[in-house]
Amino acid sequence: MRTERRRPGPLTAARGSGTFTRMPLDIAIAQFRPSKGDLDATLDGCAGIIRRAAGAERRPRLVVFPETALTGYFLEGGVREQAIAAPELFEALNARVGEDADGLDVAIGFYERDAAGIYNSALYATLGPGGGILHVHRKVFLATYGVFQEERFVEAGAGIRAFDAPPGRIALLICEDGFHSVSGTLAALDGASIILILSASPARGAAPGAGVPGNLVRWDALASGIAAEHGVFVIVSQLVGFEGGKGFAGGSAAYDPHGHRLLAGPLWEEAVLPVRVDLDEAARARTEEPLFSDLERSWTRLLVNSPGSGVRRPAPDGE
Template identity: 35%
Template sequence: MSAIRVAIAQCSPALGAVKRNLEMHRQWIARARDAGARLIVFPELSLTGYYLKDLAADVACAVDDPLLAPLAEASRDLDVSAGFVERSRDAKLHIAQGYWSKGKLVHVHRKVYLPTYGIFDDGRYFGPGDRFETFPSAGGSAGIAICEDLWHVSVPYLYASAGAAIVLCPSASPGRGVAEGGDLGTAESCRLMDRFYAQYLTVYLVYVNRVGHEDGIAFWGGSEVVAPDGTVVARAPEFDEHLLVGEIDPDLVARERARNPLLRDERDDLVLRGLAARLGLPLERRD
């Protein structure tokens, strides 16, 4: 597998205006195609906007809803990952991130960790996802961590231990903490996470944040691609819309894992045994 270009759509979705957002997606996808990208990733809830409140039920759709067909269509020659409100078969609402490839929806991740504190109220309006699954992406095996998912150390760890070379993190991160020092508190925290996960799990971390405002809250942008050696491959400006293009190179993943074989040496069995013992779960050895 050779290196590929990944595009990040650091865009500003309109809140509750799904058709307008679909047209916006079409335009960004065209730009990514022109830039030679094999994959474009949109931020969390890119088709609907983030602070939906009661709008969540109004804009929700099933994974096979014709509304999403334009994304499938657009994915014939480059992969597309975008966010939407999924209404499950049993009518639960989820914050979902789809991955479309060659005209089909091939993977959906439902946000597991729904923050319901401070300026967040996800848990009031949505149900949680219940799994972290890797899938084959344009740049190799990948896992999706939607915003708060990434703040839980176990999430990128589970993906890396399942063989992911890429963690995609579509976000709607509100900027806050304007203390002295020239950067937002949230920006500092996110960059710390991105670099730490990338370097110590030897994966590509693709952080996709949106910009614009919703009800007075600013999303700060600053999307970035961080390589398994900890270098920032590409970083978008803060607060402005930007199509960011970065390269994902599987050879670099291989080289870095040879040099720094943390994943190879990771004792998943000890993690599992420790957790099983603490939770009182039976642990059966599989031969």
């Protein structure tokens, strides 16, 4: 789904400087518990969060919900009954939020029904009559190990790319996508300055002394690493609640382009977490620590010379 290229983010002139900076971006992370099996009730709950965000004193530009926020994660064969087409989801949200949310952006995870199959997807849209769907990302790396059986019930997405939205150039990842370092690399190489990770990560493992489940310690390292290596903001929105004896602890978080955590959400409860980001900080971070520019310069050469590229390479020195 291609969209017209836009100037990323509103600009403002710094007084007397003759230069332009982007205005700070307010984001609301919706750590959400769906009403499993009741799509209408869950849509109403999502719409309520969006309406309250739209009416807040510091109105966010973007609300980010978790993976499978519409239905809950562990549906197995029930995904076919609960899946919904992306345009249907957009219309259902628009009908519920009313004109108060006009111009507000939303990212939300859902099981998507499409002519080609069922997908674990994330929709990004601008609400209101002047808005529309800007991007749908389909989860590329399907978790199929331990308690996870995604490959049995959904199809894998074809790729990862960034897209232009009113706040800036953004990329979406879904849970397991973030466990593969190449996902953040592909998003950043396509120009993303913000990576939204929508996740439904069951609590598992113990982290001695951390005070949180082990999976959240792992998420902290993964998201911080993506942010620092690529000089991007990373927003992680986590599902919360219990499904069939499996608990989703929450613990949503945000990271700046240096990899520093900006906030951490509560455990075991719903929350709407406001975070303000300075998009110009991404450019500053990339200048101060040029890990990403090194990657940009080397990427094509590394691909061409990688095993399996089909290119015959000279033997390394000494062989």
